Amino acid sequence: MERLESIKDFKALQERIIADRDPQMPVLVIPAGTCGQASGANDLIRVAKRELLSAGLAERIRLRITGCHGFCQAEPSVLIEPEGTFYPKLGIKEMARVVEAVSRGQVLEDLLWRDSTTRKRIQRQSDIPFFRGQRRTLLSRHEKIDPIRAYDYIQNGGYSALVKVLEQGDARWVVDEVKASGLRGRGGAGFATGVKWDLLANMRNAAGKFLVCNADEGDPGAYMDRSVLEGNPHSIIEGMLIGAFGTGATQGIVYVRTEYPLAIKHLVIALRQARELGLMGKEILGTGFSFDIQIVRGAGAFVCGEETALIQSVEGHRGEPRQRPPYPVEKGIARKPTAINNVETWANIPIIINDGAAAFAQVGPPHNTGTKIFSLVGKVKNTGLVEVPMGITIGEIVHGVGGGPSGRAEIKAVQTGGPSGGCLPAAMFDLPVDYESLSAAGSIMGSGGMIVMDENTCMVDVAKYFMKFLKDESCGKCFSCRKGTQRMWEILDDITTGRGTMDQMDLLEELALVVKDTSMCGLGQTAANPVLSTLRYFRDEYVRHIQRKFCPATACRDLFVYRVIADKCTGCGLCVKVCPTGAITGPRKQLHSLDQSKCVKCRACYDVCRFDAIAGDAIIAVPAA
Amino acid sequence: MITLSMNGLPVTVEEGTTLLETARFFGFPVPTLCHADGLTPYGACRLCVVEIGEMARPKLVAACTYPAEQGLKVRTASSRVMRTRRMIIELLLASCPQSKVIQDLASAHDVRRQRFRQEHEDCILCGLCVRMCQEQMMANAIGFLGRGERRSVGTPFAGRSETCRLCGGCMYICPACQLRCTYNEPEKAICGGCTNLSPPCLEKQQFDDMMCYRTPCVACEIRKD
Numbered sequence: 001m002e003r004l005e006s007i008k009d010f011k012a013l014q015e016r017i018i019a020d021r022d023p024q025m026p027v028l029v030i031p032a033g034t035c036g037q038a039s040g041a042n043d044l045i046r047v048a049k050r051e052l053l054s055a056g057l058a059e060r061i062r063l064r065i066t067g068c069h070g071f072c073q074a075e076p077s078v079l080i081e082p083e084g085t086f087y088p089k090l091g092i093k094e095m096a097r098v099v100e101a102v103s104r105g106q107v108l109e110d111l112l113w114r115d116s117t118t119r120k121r122i123q124r125q126s127d128i129p130f131f132r133g134q135r136r137t138l139l140s141r142h143e144k145i146d147p148i149r150a151y152d153y154i155q156n157g158g159y160s161a162l163v164k165v166l167e168q169g170d171a172r173w174v175v176d177e178v179k180a181s182g183l184r185g186r187g188g189a190g191f192a193t194g195v196k197w198d199l200l201a202n203m204r205n206a207a208g209k210f211l212v213c214n215a216d217e218g219d220p221g222a223y224m225d226r227s228v229l230e231g232n233p234h235s236i237i238e239g240m241l242i243g244a245f246g247t248g249a250t251q252g253i254v255y256v257r258t259e260y261p262l263a264i265k266h267l268v269i270a271l272r273q274a275r276e277l278g279l280m281g282k283e284i285l286g287t288g289f290s291f292d293i294q295i296v297r298g299a300g301a302f303v304c305g306e307e308t309a310l311i312q313s314v315e316g317h318r319g320e321p322r323q324r325p326p327y328p329v330e331k332g333i334a335r336k337p338t339a340i341n342n343v344e345t346w347a348n349i350p351i352i353i354n355d356g357a358a359a360f361a362q363v364g365p366p367h368n369t370g371t372k373i374f375s376l377v378g379k380v381k382n383t384g385l386v387e388v389p390m391g392i393t394i395g396e397i398v399h400g401v402g403g404g405p406s407g408r409a410e411i412k413a414v415q416t417g418g419p420s421g422g423c424l425p426a427a428m429f430d431l432p433v434d435y436e437s438l439s440a441a442g443s444i445m446g447s448g449g450m451i452v453m454d455e456n457t458c459m460v461d462v463a464k465y466f467m468k469f470l471k472d473e474s475c476g477k478c479f480s481c482r483k484g485t486q487r488m489w490e491i492l493d494d495i496t497t498g499r500g501t502m503d504q505m506d507l508l509e510e511l512a513l514v515v516k517d518t519s520m521c522g523l524g525q526t527a528a529n530p531v532l533s534t535l536r537y538f539r540d541e542y543v544r545h546i547q548r549k550f551c552p553a554t555a556c557r558d559l560f561v562y563r564v565i566a567d568k569c570t571g572c573g574l575c576v577k578v579c580p581t582g583a584i585t586g587p588r589k590q591l592h593s594l595d596q597s598k599c600v601k602c603r604a605c606y607d608v609c610r611f612d613a614i615a616g617d618a619i620i621a622v623p624a625a
Numbered sequence: 626m627i628t629l630s631m632n633g634l635p636v637t638v639e640e641g642t643t644l645l646e647t648a649r650f651f652g653f654p655v656p657t658l659c660h661a662d663g664l665t666p667y668g669a670c671r672l673c674v675v676e677i678g679e680m681a682r683p684k685l686v687a688a689c690t691y692p693a694e695q696g697l698k699v700r701t702a703s704s705r706v707m708r709t710r711r712m713i714i715e716l717l718l719a720s721c722p723q724s725k726v727i728q729d730l731a732s733a734h735d736v737r738r739q740r741f742r743q744e745h746e747d748c749i750l751c752g753l754c755v756r757m758c759q760e761q762m763m764a765n766a767i768g769f770l771g772r773g774e775r776r777s778v779g780t781p782f783a784g785r786s787e788t789c790r791l792c793g794g795c796m797y798i799c800p801a802c803q804l805r806c807t808y809n810e811p812e813k814a815i816c817g818g819c820t821n822l823s824p825p826c827l828e829k830q831q832f833d834d835m836m837c838y839r840t841p842c843v844a845c846e847i848r849k850d
Contacts, residue, residue, distance in 0.1 A: 301772060303772075318768075318769060322668070322690070323668045323686070323687055323690035323691065325691075325692060471773055471774055472772075472773045472774070473772070473773060474772070474773045474774075475772050475773070475776075476750060476769075476771070476772050476773050476774070476775075476776030477667075477668075477669050477750075477752075478668070478669060478671055479669060479670050479671050479672075479713065479716070479717070479749060479750070479751075480671040480713055480716070482750070482773065482774065482776065483716045483717075483720060484716065485773075486774050487716065487719070487741050490741070490742060503740070504740075507740050507741075510712065511712060511716075514708070514709045514712040514713065517674075517684075517685045517705070517709050518671045518674050518685055518709050518713065519671070520668055520671075520687065
């Protein structure tokens with residue numbers, strides 16, 4: 001790649017690349033992020049390449065391998081441009097057919113996405129309910145860009161925000177623009193990005209300032225940062241360059257988990273390309289502005305996503321938070337002023353500069369502007385990354401974009417904000433998703449995990465699961481967080497195994513409030529949320545576990561047994577077939593019997609009887625004692 | 626100089642003073658287990674929490690690490706502070722019931738029972754020994770290992786440290802082991818060795834078996850039987 005010496009050079013290159021593009025040429029877009037590859041995208045790519053070469057189509061049809069588009073449910077999928085035809089869940093054989101159909105300009109009806117309610121086939125990606133309900137400002141760019149090709153990014157308007165900033169030459173304007181956009185930190189706390197930058201810009205430090213991209217995404221069930229890093233690493237680089245210009249920072253760091261090998265690979269390639277093109281490093285585009293970015297790999301501690309712990313980790317110390325003040329913006333890495341922003345925040349910066357702060361601020365309610373990516377997982381039909389404007393209700397996400405419950409059980413709650421977030425009941429699904437509303441309801445925005453739970457999920461068990469995660473991931477520095485999470489888990493364990501008492505439940509609440517109050521960092525301060533929010537909205541489940549020693553969701557194995565109801569059993573034999581341990585016996589057409597000593601409570605018989613057997617509900621869960 | 630209000634009393638301190646130092650200077654008792662003059666404030670035990678801020682959103686912070694700020698309103702013994710402090714003492718008592726210091730704290734704060742499952746741990750991981758070793762003894766022989774519930778104090782790879790000079794500073798500073806420094810005669814419970822900086826075990830020849838890294842402190846002599 002040729003080094004670009006001036007802004008003129010860049011514009012010439014951009015014009016040339018755009019002119020080279022033939023918008024009518026069909027493109028096979030195969031999303032191959034970590035998730036896509038895991039579900040078989042690599043096989044599709046291999047087949048597509050072979051078919052294109054053997055049929056001599058390489059000059060007529062392009063192949064673009066991109067990052068994740070967000071629709072995990074449909075992986076591995078193929079998107080055909082320019083029509084936008086979408087083929088979900090393709091196998092190797094179907095892939096060959098798709099290549100052939102594209103070469104003839106046909107659409108394969110039988111492979112298209114089928115809507116689960118109307119049973120109709122939908123051709124275009126943008127018409128599928130999952131995509132229709134979203135506002136994909138960030139994610140839609142993933143479809144256009146091969147992450148390891150810088151030219152792809154430039155062709156789609158990449159680095160033009162940087163050029164705009166360099167042409168303007170006014171650092172103050174950049175900070176004011178970000179401030180006016182109302183962008184708030186996407187890492188979870190929601191601190192106004194413009195204000196943070198303003199603080200950093202006002203710091204006088206001749207020895208340099210740091211900008212950090214926090215990509216230590218550790219929440220179970222959340223992967224939006226990974227997807228952005230994998231799918232569009234140049235947007236992070238561009239965002240950080242703009243930030244550096246605005247704040248006068250001299251050194252950039254991307255702190256990324258080692259567990260994200262593909263994201264690191266794409267980022268390393270993107271950094272090298274940006275350096276070769278003269279878009280990063282010394283004398284960027286000949287303007288005298290210099291900034292360089294390095295990668296620091298995290299060693300796998302959840303708490304290192306907390307900014308003071310992240311700084312310690314970057315410096316090579318144990319990843320432990322320290323009390324603020326001094327804030328990182330005063331004394332951060334190497335005691336120099338440091339601003340830390342989340343991946344998604346950085347990815348939004350080029351959009352704000354390109355489209356203007358006013359356009360960005362129009363999306364979403366005041367003080368909660370822009371779009372936010374959520375990872376919608378759990379018991380919904382359509383799982384995946386969804387990008388929606390702020391202020392949309394939880395119900396719109398779960399039922400609209402998510403398509404409602406995946407099974408026959410009703411949706412009971414949604415857990416937002418990762419392990420430190422809270423569970424909100426279905427009755428509160430008209431709550432708008434913004435920082436303040438979620439916080440008032442006892443949950444947090446967090447980095448944007450959204451786990452949907454149905455009637456088969458036990459809320460006490462959920463609280464116990466998250467508490468286990470937190471007690472293992474607490475750094476252990478604060479006594480209240482270390483011992484508090486251990487003791488909370490202990491009480492929850494007692495309750496889910498039938499040893500709990502009502503006094504313990506009160507103690508649990510008392511302890512949770514103390515842990516929330518006294519812990520040093522964000523992890524401890526929010527560690528009580530899973531307990532407090534479930535106690536607030538699902539107290540009756542706790543009481544049932546303690547007083548009746550019964551878990552109606554059949555999640556706590558010590559608190560129920562399965563029993564065959566003699567009157568109802570028709571002896572259909574389905575349960576005998578599915579039982580993995582041979583606990584259910586009985587000849588056909590006769591009452592089956594269940595041997596409790598062999599039963600491992602796997603729930604297979606219960607489900608099969610409830611939903612598939614003629615009798616229905618002949619197997620029920622009853623309290624153990 | 627900085628003027629702030631502490632329990633309603635306007636006080637003036639030098640810049641850079643922590644809230645704990647301010648409180649102690651003006652005679653407000655604030656208990657702490659992880660603080661020692663001459664060592665970097667750490668903020669681990671959370672006993673020294675005080676309430677700062679006004680009506681809208683007052684919050685609790687560790688007094689040992691929070692710097693005095695102009696116009697700050699501090700309450701060292703509000704009902705919220707006392708409630709949380711009692712809970713922390715209860716947690717301490719549940720884990721380290723034999724420590725005299727913790728027993729005294731519990732008694733002073735009227736904590737008469739603990740409602741958790743009883744544990745018998747030795748170390749509260751206050752980090753005083755680690756900081757003593759690093760900052761005053763310049764040895765860096767011990768540090769923290771693991772995280773969460775597996776966190777402990779020890780030497781690198783739990784082996785015998787080559788940099789440890791067996792100075793005994795870690796034992797001297799330990800707030801939880803005062804009662805347990807019993808050499809090998811349990812009946813002489815408080816030997817006083819800790820306070821005169823020459824623990825009896827140091828005069829003994831068997832350094833090989835000595836804890837030094839405080840797992841499990843001098844008590845190891847007793848437990849081996």
